[in-house]
Amino acid sequence: MAVFLSPGLHAAEDQNSFENPILWADVPDPDVIRVGNAFYMTSTTMHMNPGVPIMKSYDLVHWEIVNYVYDTLGDSDAQALRNGQNEYGKGSWASSLRYHNGTYYVVFSSSTAGNTFIYKTQDIEKGPWTRSTIGFYHDMSLLFDDDGRVYLVHGGGDIRLTELTADASAVKPGGLNQVIIPNASLVAGPNVGLPAEGAHIQKINGKYYIFLITWPQGKGRTQLVFRADRITGPYEGRVALDFAGVAQGGIVDTPDGKWYGMLFQDHGSVGRTPFLVPVSWQNAWPVFGVNGQIPAQMPMPVPGMNSNHKIVASDDFDQTRLPLVWQWNHNPDNNLWSLTERPGFMRLKTGRTSTGILDARNSLTQRSIGPESSGRIALDVSRMKSGDYAGLAALQKNYGFVGVKMSGNSKSIIMVNGSGTAPVEVASVPLAQNTVHFKVEMDFKNNTDKAYFYYSLDGNRWTAIGNTLQMSYTLPHFMGYRFALFNYATQSAGGYVDFDYFRIENRMTGTGGSGESPQSPVQSGSVYKLRNAHSSMVIGISGMSTANGGQAVQWNDNGSADHQWRFDRLSSGYYKLTNIHSGKVLGVENMSTANGASAIQWDDNGTADHEWQLAPVGDGSYKLVNRHSGKVLGVDGMSKTAGARIVQWDDNGTADHNWTFSFVR
Template identity: 30%
Template sequence: MRLLSVIANALALFSSVSAFSNPPLYQDLADVDLRRINDTYYLSTSTMHFSPGAPILRSFDLVNWQYIGHSVPQLAQFGTGYTLPPGQNAYITGVWASWLIFVPAQNKWFWGGCTNFFQTHIFSSSGPDPTSTWTQISVINQCYYDSGAFIDDDGTVYVSFKDLGQNTFGIAQMSADMTTPVKTQVVINLPSNMTSMEGTRPYKINGTYYIFTSFPDSGGEYVFRASSIFSTSWVLKVFLNGVTPLPPLVGSIGQGALVQTQNGDYYWMGFSWSYPNGRIPVLLPITCDGWPVPTLSSNGQLAASYPNTLTPHPLTNNLTGVDTFAGNSLGVQWEWNHDPDTTNFTVNNGLTLRTATLTNDWYAARNTLTRRQLGPISTATIRMNFSAMKAGDRAGLGLFRDVSAYIGVWRTGNTFTVNMVNNITMNFSWVTTNTGAMAASAAVTGSTIWLRVISDSTPAVDSATFWYSTDGRSFKQLGPSFSTDTNFQYFEGQRFAIFNFAATSLGGSVQIPDFELAAGAYTGVAFGA
């Protein structure tokens, strides 16, 4: 039965049919930038405070994707809060809408983005492979907010951005080595009733310049057009307005990127605001004859499916499945909540988490390791050895957002219990308002436990259940269903999270031999049982 489930999930994720359905990738991947090099496509996305930042995904058909790396290896260079020191955090700051581009003259990839409304940071790969080592090469003391980049015919790179203080769009011409702007100019004064426009993406098509931009007030996407990049006479036109996706996606569509295939076709990928799962990518073909025009259904909405114009190319799946933490480094699917304390975890054919923070506040605890949900319903399961926990330690698996809950083992003296804790909350100043309430508890013996979270983010459900097992075969639900929050202010979607923190003293640890992420509500036997 287990093999059949795995096969079914794989077929659902990587179907080689003649059409693709939206969303092509049901994970929280917002503010996408898309690039094509020969027949390979690359996607970059926002990650806010999660580390490493700016993941890179690869595809050969724009539908099947896999994680291959990150452009921002750590976040500490953005400020002290990114390491979660006592009394500080960096929630929802960090890697916002940004750009990823390959510059042939440099034979390298570059990433750029504004952090903390203050500075623009630029990173580069060490070579033409985007999985090579990335390092920061420049800091520009101006915020190129929600910026985009493109290469003109002569090889010059231009960056478009919003000046938040002036409500204008600007263009920066970059130096050949991508470290400094050599010319910066305001090109667009935003209309007085549309000053919230953001998320610029510049392109040149058939000699004409375009800047795509999102207008969140109306849930729309617009395009500016001009005959030269530094023109001050850009013309504005609607690209999408009031276009909605089909359920289970629920929100408006905007803030995307354009790419041309090797066959000459154009596609635009934006995202749908579909919390608590997050901002989910949608893909649609467009035509471009003077103005880009989206291909919509007969009723003017996002179609249920579109014909493939590229040969389907399934990839090795690292979105779901079992991770046994093989080798001595984490897979590229994982991101920490803030920069981790590298002295307090090891990967060696299994993950060991030592307590890194003395706190009773999960939001203040370092070394919480996260994975994006696979929507709209997915199941995460871990096996955990808890024999090395110290008194006061709390370790387990949860759903992490500004309204959170978890199932975990607590050690009190020499007694171990498995507890479901819910209603862990932050306010919109990202200050913890509730460290959680014990909703249910059960005694456990031995040294190994399986913990499971089933998250259902379909509309009108938006809830999760928490389960445990002492043999990996028979699971018991612990506590009530947890109602997940659908507000947008936290921006990042809900994630599965593995944690271990100390309420009394440091020095304890847990060992995680494996983690499993399955599409749908999986209630069967756990890996390693």
């Protein structure tokens, strides 16, 4: 049975498959190329510096940041957060990445500078880069044609062609400069909220293909494709994908000839997340997805290349350079931070006064990640001055933070909620020591978009502080929420703080004493697949039955809804497991206490056989212990065959009694 992705669905990957989004983080406007067996991708990071990340992958799914195109783009007041100016939501946009005759090219525009920048290098991972500047060209895409001519395709609504010099450093005098697709949105219907833009041009098998995005009124973001035999046209176009708002990007092939589109989806306050979409060819048209949809689970594009590469990471600040996962909010003042003045710490100094965190310089950021993020720090505040604020923030226009405020000679732990018309200090607790730990946790599941704030005096026992921040993706910042380490002065400059570490995890732990403990493998209210450690199969319901008494069986993981279970934690500490397909809960047939009794689904009538305890084995797997019988969940006869019954049995230590949990949503 084919199962297709619904908006926002994501689950853990196994070694042979992947699910979207491939990066549950803010990586918008992706552009991907392949050089040999390596893929490179650029993305938009706007007002963050260094800018335009270069990401690398060998399988299109696992990515790491290997370089940036520039450290800073300029030093205007807006770029440096000076004199009340900023460039939130501006900076660099929608880069185009190309490789031609041994040289890598990255082209992008900046509304702050009012220009388009063309960067070149022979070594994309190490540089150096050289830069040329031309006029402003919106959402441009670079093409090196077979005859040696070079072009930009760009614009919104009407799509234009502008010819560059052969070295792609300037606009060619007297070169082509014309509209090639008038009113490009029209192929999606007469009424659009966003005219076609986001161009990606590629020449494949002698034809020119231009990929665009538009937004028809009453519908979602939509991917368009146009093709022509000559670069000047005429172009014919069609809707390439209209599914769950996944759109905007080009296509790339694998070494063995498969094609994929790298697009993205608006994903609430975590930002715009990249989706990898299979592409097939029919009559020289690229066809995105399968029957107009995106499969929920797909084979890895390049098998055997799995890695632990990530675009976020914890940091002990024990290096002399910041790892590439970090970016500064606007231009940093490099005289006001150090990794060497106190080895093993990052020192942030204040160099001026600020009105708040949004105009504070040298806030150091990493992306948040979904479906959950937990970021924490340890902070030495012994050298703060009166009027200083330092701590950890959930950064966007509607921000929140937990930190230390210095008032005279007194320190206090505070939580500030900046989601209203003015920031509010929601809570304050006196602080009598110089080292303190802070934690911010963000919940993006099911578009919850809430952030929670904690402090600890010893790094082990955590206390919630303040209120919950309702996060929101705002257009003035045009960026997903980030963790931000900050220190700013409101009275006089000269104080500093030392950050001992930053830890980021992909699950929330709360206070560690309420709700799920840090050792719990699941979050209450979330949906998981239960995978048997012995057979590697998942629990489903025989025949996808929705009837009471439907037999629980193991089956190959084909993505069907009866393989998905919602875990709800009860006040007893046990869990109730509800099948997503049938709405019924997992129990034991006739409330039996005998070995070999079948696990079945049933209406939730509150009986004890519907309650299960998760007992850690010690190797990352868990036993499911029935509250009524005391027996554990296993597979009949330790079978590895699809369709084998799920049963209860005495805990005798066999591997079929061990289970792992794959997050779905």
